[in-house]
Amino acid sequence: DAGVIQSPRHEVTEMGQEVTLRCKPISGHDYLFWYRQTMMRGLELLIYFNNNVPIDDSGMPEDRFSAKMPNASFSTLKIQPSEPRDSAVYFCASRTSGTGVTGELFFGEGSRLTVL
């Protein structure tokens, strides 16, 4: 398997523009997570899905952020409108649900977002 695939790898945009980040999880994985990483705050969970259903979005900073998972092989994280403080690396990760045992989490390479 190719692993978790994210696009774009780098995005530079201006304040106020809409940003869409994309993720393809590993085939067969039924959990998908979106994390954000900054120097100041480290890795923060934004939202996660189980079987394409959003389970916990309490980490989403505000209404400007939204995430969807229309099918098992695709998810998007959208920021509209973007602000300079949204500049960070956004990671997508996926894993299987074991029989009572949680499996390893696999990360994509990340999308580095810079909002000017």
Next chain:
Amino acid sequence: KQEVTQIPAALSVPEGENLVLNCSFTDSAIYNLQWFRQDPGKGLTSLLLIQSSQREQTSGRLNASLDKSSGRSTLYIAASQPGDSATYLCAVPDQGGSEKLVFGKGTKLTVNP
């Protein structure tokens, strides 16, 4: 809320040295603990996953231990090499056995040739 602390924040050692990285967490009701490696500009790579019923897990030169009662884990790296230079992060489930993982801020390791 689960909090994860990693000490030291940075470590520089000469090649060949054995070393220990530390991770502590506040809520001991965890079902597993994971250690990850992150290279600059890259995603996180899972190194070891220890189930709550285990006390340690080994992979090559890496050995991770888990002491749930004290809320601590260590990652032991034997005979370190320059290629081990990276940031190492540990992660545990959030309070209450959540599916959410809480990450430490990592230890940045530099192994000098």
